[in-house]
Amino acid sequence: MITTVTLNVAIDKSYVIDELKPGQVMRVQQCTKTPGGKGLNVARVIKLCGEEVLATGFVGGHAGAYIEDLLREQQIRFDFSHTAQETRTCINILDSNWNSTEFLEPGEPVTEAELQDFLGKFAAVIEKSDVITISGSAPKGVGTDIYAKLVSIVKEKGKKVILDTSGGLLKEGIKACPTIIKPNREEVEALLNISVDDFVALVDGAKRLQQKGIEMVVVSLGKEGALLVTEDAVYHGKPPKLNPVNTVGSGDSMVAAFAVGLARNLPVEDMLRYAISVSAANTLTMTTGSFKEEDRQNLYHQVTINRL
Template sequence: MILTVTPNPSLDRTYEVPALDRGEVLRATAERMDPGGKGVNVSRAVAAAGHRTVAVMPLGGAPGALVAELLTGQRIEVAPVLVVGATRSNIALAEPDGTLTKINAPGPELSAAEAESLLSAVTAHSASAAWIACCGSLPRGLAPEWYAELVTRAHAAGARVALDTSGPSLLAALRSRPDVVKPNADELAQAVGRPLATLGDAVKAAEELRGLGAGAVLASLGADGQLLVSSAGAFYGHASVTAVRSNVGAGDASLAGFLAAGGEGPKALSAAVAHGAAAVQLPGSVMPKPTDLDPSAVTVTADIPLDRALTEQGNPR
């Protein structure tokens, strides 16, 4: 079982539009409504692959009730922590060339009691979890050290933790030694405080995060593929993609594939790359099923072309 933690979940509405013309009335050609949040997406991808998952999150108001209903319909066990504020609603506008414009609401502010209840809910479900995936930004009311406390409690319960967050929350959590962290190129650059122009730069930055406490670093580099840097060495994986339809949740699908495949080594990296490549070819935040995966399109190697320039260079914004 893979347990996911989403401190700031959402109800996501995605509209496909012919073009994004500012100031005009846009007529959508298709629309979707999905439960959102990085941890939620990991649970959705795990469930789509046929594995058991439990999703812990704060939920409030009518949007929160709808998030729980949608997740239950996808065979995901929901462990809600009821909060006073309403769960946020987000909007995404997807253009035919793959360009995505997102409007993310801030979400409710959690009280100290609600923050503690969320930690307690994670601890209560830790015993049966092969992995705990802690994902996304922290809502108002949660200090940057909240994830660090979660990692500490999860380790005390004997669980392995994968962390996908950024900024002060990531740096604070490294002191608690999460087993895996999963930054994208910009988040990796932000963590080390400098731009990343090549794969070699990304490998060096990942090693620095390991020096700060991360057990392993699974770095999503967009069209440039993914890196896995751990005590076993560094591996690089990439896949050929026919056409990008939406990159929403692609990194979350990658993390789900990685954890479902054991969470370590080149085989898990290959699964991560396959899931990410499948996700970008699906509409909105649809998570890939096993039939969507193409393992033959994936290449994983320890012979990393360190001088290769990154198409999507990491910037420490």
């Protein structure tokens, strides 16, 4: 089983409109509501991949109860810690040209008592899982060392852990040496305090991160796929050229696929190919953090993997 951690859960709303016109009343043509926050996107994709998944993190209020109802409908198991504050809402506006404009609420504060309650039961929640993913932002009231603490708990249990976050949370989190991290180019620059001007410099930066004790560093490259660095090798995986419908959730889909790859003990190259095919398939659907298996299968053999 795989456990996904989402400390800053959200109700994700996608609005489809004709054109975004600031200062004007706009009619929404289509509205989709999904349980959101990066880790819940990961959970949804893991289930689509055919693996058992358990979602944990914080939810609160009527919005939190609504998210639990949506997860029940999707048959995704959960074990959340509950807060006194309402869970946030995030909005993604898609126009007729498929341009995406996102409004992300920060999330209400978590009290120290609520945080300690979550930390106290975290080890028990992950007991039956082989792989744990930790994704996204943290709500107010949570220190930047929270993910380092969670990674350490996971590793003490002898389990594998993927960390996908940014800023101070990522900088502190990598000190605990997760199994996989998935920064983008800008996050590599921020972590190492360098400027990455070309692909060679990006590879070198990823190698430097891997040498900090991280088993695999995956650098997401958007339509150019992903770079994967291990102790022994460097790989570049690239999907075929696509006409994307909605790219939101593609990074989370990649994290989910890597978690599935770890759970299945796939060879590194197969894991990268699988992750890129799942991520690319996500761009072909309107729903955030979703894909059609036929799309993934068609894309799988079109992904190119080069060992550098």
